[in-house]
Amino acid sequence: MKIFIDTAKLNEIKEALSWGIVDGVTTNPSLIKQAIDALGKGVDMENYIGEILRAAGEGHDVSLEVTGLTEEKMFEQAKRLHDRFNSIAGNAVIKIPANPSLNKTSLQDYDGLKVTRRLSEEGIRVNYTLVMTLEQALLGAKAGARYVSPFAGRIDDYLRERAGISFGKGDYYEASGMGEGEEILNDEGIVSGVDLVDNIVQVFREYQFETEVIAASVRNPRQVRELALTGVDIATIPFDVLKRMTSHEKTYEGIVRFTADIVPEYASLFE
Numbered sequence: 729m730k731i732f733i734d735t736a737k738l739n740e741i742k743e744a745l746s747w748g749i750v751d752g753v754t755t756n757p758s759l760i761k762q763a764i765d766a767l768g769k770g771v772d773m774e775n776y777i778g779e780i781l782r783a784a785g786e787g788h789d790v791s792l793e794v795t796g797l798t799e800e801k802m803f804e805q806a807k808r809l810h811d812r813f814n815s816i817a818g819n820a821v822i823k824i825p826a827n828p829s830l831n832k833t834s835l836q837d838y839d840g841l842k843v844t845r846r847l848s849e850e851g852i853r854v855n856y857t858l859v860m861t862l863e864q865a866l867l868g869a870k871a872g873a874r875y876v877s878p879f880a881g882r883i884d885d886y887l888r889e890r891a892g893i894s895f896g897k898g899d900y901y902e903a904s905g906m907g908e909g910e911e912i913l914n915d916e917g918i919v920s921g922v923d924l925v926d927n928i929v930q931v932f933r934e935y936q937f938e939t940e941v942i943a944a945s946v947r948n949p950r951q952v953r954e955l956a957l958t959g960v961d962i963a964t965i966p967f968d969v970l971k972r973m974t975s976h977e978k979t980y981e982g983i984v985r986f987t988a989d990i991v992p993e994y995a996s997l998f999e
Contacts, residue, residue, distance in 0.1 A: 848872030880921025
């Protein structure tokens, strides 16, 4: 499983890349806002995005998201992002929402698919994002998306919100779902975010789609483990979750013990 870092903070990207385990970067308007809020006003956005692409480097894809909500606006913005940034390291991928409609009565339900097809035909790689169902993922793959991004954590949130269960953003949610028998919480048969990803992975393998699946909206290290067990191609993980993946109480205990037990004879080997 490849690991992307889910952040637009340049310091986090550089630090995670220095560990030698990061294969790409995903950003979105909310993550850009967090990065800019942390830096303060006066940021040269074009230069800042360029720095992210340069830091990631060739072979490490960086997803940049459009802000338009219609086919023509998204297509125009996608072309602009690609033309402006892909030449830096050849690693720009354009994020297109699965459904850009702001409400159920909007006429833009299919514009994400239309623009994904148009961009793919021009050789511009698309990350089909905000995927919440297998059906959306299937359509994105059929439209030619390079990646589809099911939001595992947001599905877990949705299930808990519908059931009136209080939770914190990083709280673990059972991959096998919550409840018993017919009472198990589900969204059209999907019992958790991990379950959604697993379903998509199975279908894509059955039909041999070239589209890769990015498990997004990852909340905690245990969810990373369960996502890896689905065989998903990629997980895009926030920096704080990546940090927590390096830790265990017994590892700390072992280091303390081993350090205390170093004898002078062994220490002399390093002098």
